[in-house]
Structures are given as C-alpha cells and as structure tokens.
Amino acid sequence: MDQKVDTRSRILNIAEAAVLEKGFEATSIEEIVAGAEISRGGFFYHFKDKNALARAMLERYINAENALYDDLFARARELNDDPLHCMLIGLKLLAEMLEEMPTGHPGCVIASTAYQDRLFDEGVRDLNRQAILGWRKRFRGMFEEIAQVYEPREAVNMDALGDMVSGVVEGGLVLQRALREHNNASEQIMLFRTYLKLLFADKQRP
Amino acid sequence: MDQKVDTRSRILNIAEAAVLEKGFEATSIEEIVAGAEISRGGFFYHFKDKNALARAMLERYINAENALYDDLFARARELNDDPLHCMLIGLKLLAEMLEEMPTGHPGCVIASTAYQDRLFDEGVRDLNRQAILGWRKRFRGMFEEIAQVYEPREAVNMDALGDMVSGVVEGGLVLQRALREHNNASEQIMLFRTYLKLLFADKQRP
DNA sequence: GGGTCAACTGGACTCGCAGTACAGTCAGGA
C-alpha cells in the first residue's frame, strides 16, 4: 500500500493530471491506461465508463479542496483569534499556496466540469453544485462571524460574498489558464483580501 | 441578406448555442449541419475543421463582447462624466443586462475555451489571450482615470484590478453554470462595484 | 444561350476512440 499505489488511485492520478491539462474529452482512456500501465480491460474493471471516472475525480478533488480549506483556516486561527484577521491570514496563505505551485495551479475541476456538463450525468453535476454550496456556507459563516465584530461599511449579501471566494478563485484560474501567466489567481485573491479589509476594518462594533 | 441569414452565420449561430450549452467536444458536426439544414460537405466547405469553427466563434464572440462594453460605458458616460460614477453605472448596466437574459447568460466562450484548450491550435489560444489582455487594458485605463480624481484607500495593482472585471464575470458565470442559479454573475458584479465604491469613494484628491 | 464560378449536395471511405464481451491468468486467503 505504500510500495505500490493501488491501481484505482493511480488511474485517478494520471487522469486528473491529463484532464486538468487538456480537458476531459481530450483525454483518452488509451493514454490513461498507458500512463497507469494497465490494460483497457483493467480500466473498465474499476470504472464502468468515463462518467464514473469523472465522478470519482470530482469527489476526490472536492474532498481534497475541503481538507485544504480546513487546514488553511485552522492554521490561520492559530495565528490570530480575531475572525477578520483569521480570514485575512487564511486568504494570504491560500494566495501563497497558489503561487508556489511551480507549474501554476492545476486549474479547477469545478469550472472544467461546469463548462462540459452535458458530458456528465446528473450525479456529477449535483456533486459540483453541492461543493460550491458547501463553500458558500463555509465562507458565509466566517463572514457573519466577522460582521458580528466589525460593522460592514456597505451592506452586502452574505451568500454572494461567500460565493465570491469561489468565484474569485475560479475566475482567477480561468484568467491564468487563458493568459498563460502564473499568478493571476493569487493576485485576484489578494485583491479580494483588500476588499474585505476595506469592507470591515476600522469599524469595530462598540 | 435579410431574408435568409447566410449559411456561414447560420452555422456559427447554431454552433455557438450548442457549444455554450454543452461544450465544444460534446457538440457534433452532425447536429450542427442538421440544425443549419446543410450537408456535411457544406459544413467543411465553410470551415476546414472544427478548429476553424472554434476560431471563428471566438472571434465573433470577442467582437460582440467588445462592442457591448463600448456601448455600455458610452451610455454610462452620457449619464455621468465623473470617471468613478461612469464605471459604477457601467457595471450596474452590465449586471442588469446579465440578469435580464431570461435563460441566464449563455456563459463565456473564453472560459469554455480555456478549459479545453488542447483541442485548439495556437491561433485560438492566442485569440483568447489577446481578448483578456484587451479587457485588462480597457479597464486598467478606466481605473487609472478614476485614481487621478480619487485617491485609492489601499494600494492596488492596476493590471490586476483590470483583470478583476473579467475574473469576476468569468467566475460568476462558472458559479451560475454549476449552481444552475440565475443571477450569480450579476451579484458578483454588484459586489465588485461595492468594492470600487469602498476603494475610491469619498477620498477626492484636492 | 453558353460559360463560369461559388455554394453547395451526397456518398464512400479511413481513422481514432468509447464501450462491450468474454475467455484466460495469477496471487493470496479460507
């Protein structure tokens, strides 16, 4: 189990890299089985079709992303107990993380899936939807906590503000992919961080 | 020329609708020719391959988007000469426009292309890149004009702020597609508008 | 009225990839 990554995970690793690089349809099962050094039969033993592969990839990706956010904001919380500063530190860590990825961030499976969704079944689409709703809830909660301490200078819709985290990341990754630059996503996150500073800072409630 | 839309445009219309709905690879030439009521031979008479179709679609889309921005901010300028207020009005108009589209915005070909870019040749990718760089320049110019009148409360990278317009739109459209909601993109634009208000307002230079 | 050209039609073919089917192999545990 350490010596040799199990075949299913190996397929997912290879597939994820290929899909993020060139999209789902452009990735053939042929090249996945070549990369994973198995036979075509072996592939279909693990995944009944490409749709099942997509579903498994999305699940894995969403879990990893959630674990990453958990970890990031837990670390931020250790550094500062104030909810606003915790958020600001967390976003900084996120931006740094995106920047440090040498090849640039792999790009988000969510957007990739959203723009090819007719290829997938309802299960995959719902997975996608639930992931974004989960992030909305997560960040909305954090913003509400902040708003209890700092009065926002302008009224904002908290659901939309929660979505903005995902939106800024997704949008940044789209720019990054299209421009072939390396740090658009992290720059966008830092701009969003400045937004939060302007929205909440220096107006602590009595 | 009015009676009967020329075949090439008809192909592009059908193809664009199909591609925005389900992605490029998922759209077959078969269904395009069926929709446009021509033969397969007829399709290949106009476009040497699917890549040429993609290129033509992107070109058309980018031109339309640019014309739309020109029009939007020209109208905004008529309503208010101040560069900040012009921008705020323009964004409001953009948000309203996105909201009014009954089926929701078709989604942005840019993101769609970015996430499947290995399907396309360098020409298509470059078209995509140039479009975003054009929008960066457009909005960066507008923000610099604003900054000459209003001192920003926080230092921001003007290129990144220019990119943020595209990023927020793209990100919003990704959310909208994935969530199957109707107004995420316009909400995100309105949040970005609030950002600009906080960043620039009430600090007019002497 | 004949010639020419652009804009097609229609059919036949190749190729690559998804997906199916199934028979056989092989290692490890009950």
Next chain:
DNA sequence: TCCTGACTGTACTGCGAGTCCAGTTGACCC
C-alpha cells in the same frame, strides 16, 4: 484445493471527425 478479486488480451460494434470527390444549382457575365 478451490475461490475470488484484480486484472490481461483480443476481438468486435458504433460513432464522430475528417478526406475525397463527382455532381448539381443558381447567379451573373459576355
């Protein structure tokens, strides 16, 4: 020893992209 899970290998169907090409049709030109 037999069974089972995890495969391998091969052969086949079907679809869509792309190629080739011969033929049709209508408009305009002389």
